[in-house]
Amino acid sequence: EAQVTxxxxxxxxxxxxxxxxxxxxxxxxxxxxxYRQDPGLGLRQIYYSMNVEVTDKGDVPEGYKVxxxxxxxxxxxxxxxxxxxxxLYFCASGIFRDNEAFFGQGTRLTVV
Amino acid sequence: xxxxxxxxxxxxxxxxxxxxxNCSYKTSINNLQWYRxxxxxxxxxxxxxxxxxxxxxxxxLRVTLDTSKKSSSLLITASRAADTASYFCATPGGYQKxxxxxxxxxxxxx
Numbered sequence: 001e002a003q004v005t006x007x008x009x010x011x012x013x014x015x016x017x018x019x020x021x022x023x024x025x026x027x028x029x030x031x032x033x034x035y036r037q038d039p040g041l042g043l044r045q046i047y048y049s050m051n052v053e054v055t056d057k058g059d060v061p062e063g064y065k066v067x068x069x070x071x072x073x074x075x076x077x078x079x080x081x082x083x084x085x086x087x088l089y090f091c092a093s094g095i096f097r098d099n100e101a102f103f104g105q106g107t108r109l110t111v112v
Numbered sequence: 113x114x115x116x117x118x119x120x121x122x123x124x125x126x127x128x129x130x131x132x133x134n135c136s137y138k139t140s141i142n143n144l145q146w147y148r149x150x151x152x153x154x155x156x157x158x159x160x161x162x163x164x165x166x167x168x169x170x171x172x173l174r175v176t177l178d179t180s181k182k183s184s185s186l187l188i189t190a191s192r193a194a195d196t197a198s199y200f201c202a203t204p205g206g207y208q209k210x211x212x213x214x215x216x217x218x219x220x221x222x
Contacts, residue, residue, distance in 0.1 A: 004154075035212075042200070042214035043155075090154060100145060100157035101202075101210075108152070 002027050004093050006104035013081055013111055021076045021107045023091030029102075031094060032074040033058065034066065036087040037106075043090065049074055081111040118201060118213040126221050131188040133216040135201030136181075144177055144184050145202045149215070155200065158186075191220045 004025045013019055025032065033048035035058075045058030049068040063085055065077040074093075078085060088108050094101040119134045135144070143162045147155040161168045161177045161184065168175045174187040188195055198215040 033210075040214065043212040045210070088152065092155075098142075100160055101155075103147075103154035103156070105154045106152065 002102055004091055004102045004104040006089075006091050006107050009105060009107060011107060011109050013109070015082055015111055016080050019078050019081060019109075021078075021089060021091075021109070023074045023076065023093075023104055024072050025074075025091075025093035025102065026072065027093060027102065028071065029093040030071065032068070033092045033101075034064070034074070034076050035090045035092065036060065036085075037090065038087050046076070046089075081109075083111045085109065086111050118199065118216040120216060121214070122217045122219070124219040124221065125191055127191060127193055129191055131191050131195070131218055131220070133186050133199055133218070135184045135186070135203075135213055137184075137201070137203045137211075138182065139203075141179075141203050143204060144175075145204075146173075146175060146184075146186050147200045147202060147212075149198045149200065151197075158199075188218075191218075193220050193222045196220045 007022045030051045034046040035043040037043045044060045046064050047058055047066040049055040052068050055066050068074050088106050090106050091104040092101045117136050125131050143160050145160045146158045148158055149155045159170045159175050161175050172189045177184045196219050198217045200212050200215045202210055202212050204210040
């Protein structure tokens with residue numbers, strides 16, 4: 001079954017404590033991306049990756065890092081989380097240009 | 113700036129009625145996609161319409177695309193309570209760039 005798996009689903013953390021949200025896909029997609037969703041703002045792209053070791057900034061990359069060492073994994077790293085990063089995060093896999101994208105179930109992050 | 117803008121922001125209808133939501137975009141596109149999101153969960157792909165298509169059907173869904181007006185509409189016929197969700201259009205403007213609108217929140221009342 002085609003799947004994008006994010007972990008954790010829920011996370012409450014304190015300001016400044018580094019955290020990683022993992023994302024894994026089983027469809028051998030080259031393209032993966034991260035979004036955050038905030039009320040009234042829709043989904044905004046944070047980072048994307050077009051292949052292993054190839055990543056680039058989306059619309060709101062400040063405060064985030066990513067890595068793509070393997071094709072299936074695309075973790076999102078918050079080195080020093082701040083309360084304005086409290087949001088619902090989604091990982092997506094697949095090339096929007098040609099086909100549908102597949103989304104993970106989301107990670108609800110709260111930074112206090 | 114937002115590429116896709118859905119309209120209306122919220123829609124409430126009775127079960128059995130049709131629901132229509134619209135999406136406007138600003139730049140040229142390769143395709144336009146519609147996604148559904150149940151409350152707080154991941155987006156699920158509904159339908160993709162390519163720039164050279166004007167209309168597409170999938171079950172109870174009908175999508176139209178007017179590239180001259182840079183707009184698309186999604187029609188859900190004979191709505192069901194299970195259709196209650198938020199609906200987003202997505203417009204891939206380039207190879208890696210894709211923008212989502214803010215969505216239409218649909219409530220179908222049983």
